[in-house]
Amino acid sequence: MSEENKPKVDYWEWLFKREWSYTTGAVLLAVLATVLVVVTGIAWGVTGPFAYWGGKALTLIGIDANSWEIFHGSLDKYGFFDGKYSVPSMTNLGIVLGALMSVLLAASFRIKKIKSGRQVAAAILGGLLMGIGARVAMGCNIGAFFSAIPAFSLHGWVFMVFIAIGAFIGSLMLKKWFM
Amino acid sequence: MAEISSGIKRRSRRVRETPEQRKRKKIIQISTGVGVFALICVIAYLAQQSNPKGAFIVMIGAALGYVLQRSRFCFTAALRDPALTGGTNLTKAVIVSLAVASFLFMAVNMANMGLSLENFEQVKAAGKIKPVGFHTVLGALLFGIGAVISGGCASGTLMRMGEGFQQQWLTFVFFIIGSVVGIFPSPRLSPAKPRQPSSCQRHWEDGCRQ
Numbered sequence: 201m202s203e204e205n206k207p208k209v210d211y212w213e214w215l216f217k218r219e220w221s222y223t224t225g226a227v228l229l230a231v232l233a234t235v236l237v238v239v240t241g242i243a244w245g246v247t248g249p250f251a252y253w254g255g256k257a258l259t260l261i262g263i264d265a266n267s268w269e270i271f272h273g274s275l276d277k278y279g280f281f282d283g284k285y286s287v288p289s290m291t292n293l294g295i296v297l298g299a300l301m302s303v304l305l306a307a308s309f310r311i312k313k314i315k316s317g318r319q320v321a322a323a324i325l326g327g328l329l330m331g332i333g334a335r336v337a338m339g340c341n342i343g344a345f346f347s348a349i350p351a352f353s354l355h356g357w358v359f360m361v362f363i364a365i366g367a368f369i370g371s372l373m374l375k376k377w378f379m
Numbered sequence: 380m381a382e383i384s385s386g387i388k389r390r391s392r393r394v395r396e397t398p399e400q401r402k403r404k405k406i407i408q409i410s411t412g413v414g415v416f417a418l419i420c421v422i423a424y425l426a427q428q429s430n431p432k433g434a435f436i437v438m439i440g441a442a443l444g445y446v447l448q449r450s451r452f453c454f455t456a457a458l459r460d461p462a463l464t465g466g467t468n469l470t471k472a473v474i475v476s477l478a479v480a481s482f483l484f485m486a487v488n489m490a491n492m493g494l495s496l497e498n499f500e501q502v503k504a505a506g507k508i509k510p511v512g513f514h515t516v517l518g519a520l521l522f523g524i525g526a527v528i529s530g531g532c533a534s535g536t537l538m539r540m541g542e543g544f545q546q547q548w549l550t551f552v553f554f555i556i557g558s559v560v561g562i563f564p565s566p567r568l569s570p571a572k573p574r575q576p577s578s579c580q581r582h583w584e585d586g587c588r589q
Contacts, residue, residue: 212409222472225450230479232446236439237505238487240432244443245507246533247558254559270562281429287436290426292537294440295447297419299541302448304412307405312544323549326529329521330536330550331557336564337518338509340533341454341526344519350480351506358511359519366523367458374463374527 216305233347242287243351245343247334249285249292252278288343322378333366447538455532458523525557 210217233244255275258265266275280289303309314320334340337359339348345363348356396404419441426433446452457469487505526532529550531539536554539547 216409220446220450222450222452222469223475225446225452226472226476227479228446228450229443229452230476230483232439232443233480234483234487234505236436237484239435239439241503243506246537247554250555250558251562254555257555258559265559279429281426281433286430286433290430290433290436291440291443293422294419294437294442295444295534295537296541297415297422298441298444299448299538300444300543301412301415301419301441301541302445303542304408304415307408309408309411309543312542312546314545314549319546320549322528322530323546324553326525326527327536327550327553328557328560329525330529330533331525331554331559332561332564333518333521333523333525333557334533335518335558335561337515337522339507340522342532342534343507344509344515346454346477346480347507348509349477350484351504351508352481352485353506353508353511355509355511355515356507358515362516362519363523363526364458366520366525367455367527368462368523369520370524370527371459371463373524378528 216302217307229346230350233350236287236291237347240287243343243347244291245288245339245347246292246295247288247331247340247343249278249289250331251335252285318378322374443534444538444541447534448542453532453535453538455526455530455535459527 237243252275255265255271256278259275265271277283279286300309314323330340334343337344338355339345339359341363344359345356349360419437423434423437426437430436452472453469454473457473460466461470484505491505522532526535529536529546531544531547531550533554536547536550540551
């Protein structure tokens with residue numbers, strides 16, 4: 201093939217627009233999670249700081265959550281940039297902004313509006329169930345699954361089996377009520 | 380699923396854009412994207428002020444978000460699709476990811492503890508190692524149901540918040556409310572620490588804290 205006949209490479213398309221394969225994403229996620237562990241000593245988690253954010257929000261609206269026995273005064277010690285739960289706090293912010301940057305660079309950002317009351321109900325019920333489940337199981341699909349199975353922790357495997365069963369029940373509910 | 384069908388509906392209703400409009404939109408979006416990158420850098424700078432590893436952590440987070448969005452990686456879909464649609468591509472990808480991460484985590488452990496892992500009890504192993512019990516079963520079931528209903532797991536919710544899904548913003552608010560509700564049963568369910576004297580106060584992070 202001569203030089204003129206070669207199709208012109210759109211570098212923007214190649215760099216930012218083209219979607220990656222699942223396997224590429226899988227390997228990169230594993231590498232990034234490892235880098236995070238090596239540098240900070242704390243494995244990737246998402247939901248750890250959520251209870252603190254809720255507690256902080258309660259404090260903002262005038263409820264003294266810090267005095268609850270369950271927080272045990274630890275709410276004051278929580279910091280977004282430093283402290284025990286600073287690593288997941290910062291990566292959470294990074295994930296939101298990184299995803300936003302990725303969509304914008306691909307020029308495919310659009311606000312996806314809520315279409316129906318069913319979506320509102322699904323969001324409320326799903327969010328509550330995830331929040332309670334993540335705290336009861338001491339981790340979410342990242343902390344108790346993606347950072348646990350590679351650490352050869354038994355709770356990751358148990359979590360995987362039962363999250364799959366839960367997902368199956370959820371699919372049935374989704375088909376029946378939320379679609 | 381609901382997203383896909385509504386997306387199709389919207390596309391048919393959408394007014395056709397002229398090429399100039401499309402080009403303008405593209406330029407606006409890409410420059411905003413560069414602006415978001417600058418914002419991430421500013422936040423990384425701010426984080427660096429109070430945490431010696433802050434900038435690095437923020438950047439890793441942004442990279443995680445970028446990778447999740449670019450490859451449409453979704454743990455919920457990986458668990459849901461075999462039951463809902465029969466697709467297993469994403470499930471296979473999650474298995475690949477776990478395999479690679481297992482290998483790398485063990486490499487980190489071996490680097491920290493020596494090849495024979497003789498100091499395994501003394502040094503903190505990479506990853507999360509936590510007690511298993513009925514609380515894991517119950518929590519995973521609730522989490523799985525919630526993740527499929529709301530259309531995004533923990534990482535997926537955050538990623539879709541960035542993508543502009545209003546539904547996930549609402550989910551996120553109730554995710555936080557649910558987390559606050561969930562810390563009340565968690566110390567009673569999880570036998571996290573060895574039994575302590577009964578005077579010790581229960582704390583949700585690790586079951587029991589003096």
